Amino acid sequence: MTAPAQPVDTFDLVIFGGTGDLAVRKLLPALFHRFVDGQIQAGSRIIGVAREALDDDGYRAQIRSALNGAADSQPAKLDAFLKLVGYRPLDARKDDGWDDFAKLMAEQPDNVRVFYLSTSPELFVDICQRLGHYGLNKGESRVVLEKPIGHDLASANRINDDVGSVFAESQTFRIDHYLGKETVQNLLALRFGNALFEPLWNAGHIDHVQITVAETLGVGRRGPYYDHAGALRDMVQNHLLQLLCMVAMEPPASLSPNAVRDEKLKVLHALKTIDDSNAAQLTVRGQYRAGVAEGQSVPGYIEDLNNDSKTKVQKSNTETFVALKAEIGNWRWAGVPFYLRTGKRLAERVSEIVVAFKPVPHSIFSASAGPLAQNRLVLRLQPDEGVKLWLTIKHPGPGGLRLRHVPLDMSFAEAFGAQQSDAYERLLLDVVRGNPTLFMRRDEVEAAWRWADPILAAWAAGGEAPRPYTAGTWGPSSAVALIERDGRTWDEDNE
Numbered sequence: 001m002t003a004p005a006q007p008v009d010t011f012d013l014v015i016f017g018g019t020g021d022l023a024v025r026k027l028l029p030a031l032f033h034r035f036v037d038g039q040i041q042a043g044s045r046i047i048g049v050a051r052e053a054l055d056d057d058g059y060r061a062q063i064r065s066a067l068n069g070a071a072d073s074q075p076a077k078l079d080a081f082l083k084l085v086g087y088r089p090l091d092a093r094k095d096d097g098w099d100d101f102a103k104l105m106a107e108q109p110d111n112v113r114v115f116y117l118s119t120s121p122e123l124f125v126d127i128c129q130r131l132g133h134y135g136l137n138k139g140e141s142r143v144v145l146e147k148p149i150g151h152d153l154a155s156a157n158r159i160n161d162d163v164g165s166v167f168a169e170s171q172t173f174r175i176d177h178y179l180g181k182e183t184v185q186n187l188l189a190l191r192f193g194n195a196l197f198e199p200l201w202n203a204g205h206i207d208h209v210q211i212t213v214a215e216t217l218g219v220g221r222r223g224p225y226y227d228h229a230g231a232l233r234d235m236v237q238n239h240l241l242q243l244l245c246m247v248a249m250e251p252p253a254s255l256s257p258n259a260v261r262d263e264k265l266k267v268l269h270a271l272k273t274i275d276d277s278n279a280a281q282l283t284v285r286g287q288y289r290a291g292v293a294e295g296q297s298v299p300g301y302i303e304d305l306n307n308d309s310k311t312k313v314q315k316s317n318t319e320t321f322v323a324l325k326a327e328i329g330n331w332r333w334a335g336v337p338f339y340l341r342t343g344k345r346l347a348e349r350v351s352e353i354v355v356a357f358k359p360v361p362h363s364i365f366s367a368s369a370g371p372l373a374q375n376r377l378v379l380r381l382q383p384d385e386g387v388k389l390w391l392t393i394k395h396p397g398p399g400g401l402r403l404r405h406v407p408l409d410m411s412f413a414e415a416f417g418a419q420q421s422d423a424y425e426r427l428l429l430d431v432v433r434g435n436p437t438l439f440m441r442r443d444e445v446e447a448a449w450r451w452a453d454p455i456l457a458a459w460a461a462g463g464e465a466p467r468p469y470t471a472g473t474w475g476p477s478s479a480v481a482l483i484e485r486d487g488r489t490w491d492e493d494n495e
């Protein structure tokens with residue numbers, strides 16, 4: 001059984017970029033699921049905003065077809081949900097329609113107001129200034145900023161300053177949807193709800209940590225955005241670093257938003273610099289070429305880019321894969337490598353954190369017992385969310401003492417019998433509740449850029465093209481070499 005859901009206060013959620021991929025594929029389905037579970041009460045409104053000239057019914061029809069899969073067996077619920085949904089055509093840079101929009105907002109003055117900016121970051125400031133102009137930043141109002149916040153530290157600072165001139169930090173929710181994933185929450189429960197792990201959670205007992213976020217999809221229709229960003233900005237600066245922080249942070253004094261975020265910030269500050277003096281040894285960039293992914297022939301990155309753009313390119317220096325070795329310079333983690341890797345068009349869709357413990361100091365077993373493997377704690381974020389603790393046991397039965405490495409396995413789906421909710425379901429309602437624990441504070445975003453910027457600068461100065469890798473593989477061979485040089489291997493044993 002999953003925990004029962006509590007209704008939240010009535011709200012107006014305005015999604016800027018309401019016809020975009022994120023809104024249609026993630027945000028609306030997440031809201032629908034929360035509605036079906038009874039957490040969204042009558043009187044709440046969900047308003048899509050975009051430049052397209054649509055009306056309420058046209059938008060509802062789009063959302064209906066997007067939600068049909070999710071709502072297969074519950075057409076009445078879908079009808080009821082769509083009654084909460086409306087649409088306003090607005091251009092962040094033009095005046096038309098804004099007066100009407102402000103009137104619409106004024107109709108339900110007691111609702112919590114959430115403005116979700118699922119747009120390109122260049123529009124954040126225009127939108128916030130208009131919201132401020134109409135006084136929509138007052139009272140129980142919050143703004144949600146989708147990543148990436150900027151392109152580097154300087155641009156992130158500009159955005160944060162400008163948004164900050166309209167919305168206070170306490171009203172600003174910088175979303176990183178990885179923090180809403182069930183397993184990431186579970187990492188908190190495992191680390192701080194059990195006495196078993198914390199005494200071992202340090203350089204004395206942990207050999208290394210691996211964080212992999214592998215995708216089988218290519219860049220799809222997001223080429224124009226992605227080519228400007230690349231994997232380091234798109235995934236590492238935010239999602240992977242946030243996961244690293246959750247593994248590495250000191251126990252916070254409480255789960256209060258600032259207690260958790262203060263501890264994450266200390267980890268970001270303690271990350272050792274990677275710059276042009278060591279980037280060649282510690283980082284690998286790759287770019288996919290045509291290959292076979294999930295049984296289908298798929299094009300390479302350049303073809304994907306050209307598919308969706310009028311101006312054709314011959315080459316691009318953008319990485320679709322990154323592997324790197326990070327280190328945290330503090331007492332708990334000195335000398336423990338954190339190997340991070342992420343990429344598009346890899347062999348499998350899998351996101352996981354592997355905490356590999358040190359081997360036993362001395363083996364009492366004979367060679368015929370078989371090799372002694374390291375204990376590993378594997379936290380699987382997706383698919384099949386769950387946790388496995390790999391232990392050594394005696395192979396059951398008579399005969400000599402032979403050792404086996406087996407997992408203590410906790411698959412959440414099996415244990416709790418329910419489909420796990422999507423990260424956005426939790427995070428959207430956290431915004432309505434005004435709970436920022438799982439959102440990035442401004443100083444965290446800045447610290448993450450402060451670490452990422454020298455890597456980007458080193459790559460730019462080095463001028464090396466990303467290493468090619470065939471779609472459907474685990475990335476360039478130099479990523480294997482990166483970890484094997486240290487006598488370790490990537491954990492690809494996904495039984």
Ligand code: BG6
Binds near residue numbers: 351
């Ligand atoms: C997004 C990135 O933040 O996360 C995408 O911009 C990536 O490039 C996505 O595909 C992955 O999210 P998930 O939840 O599917 O692992």
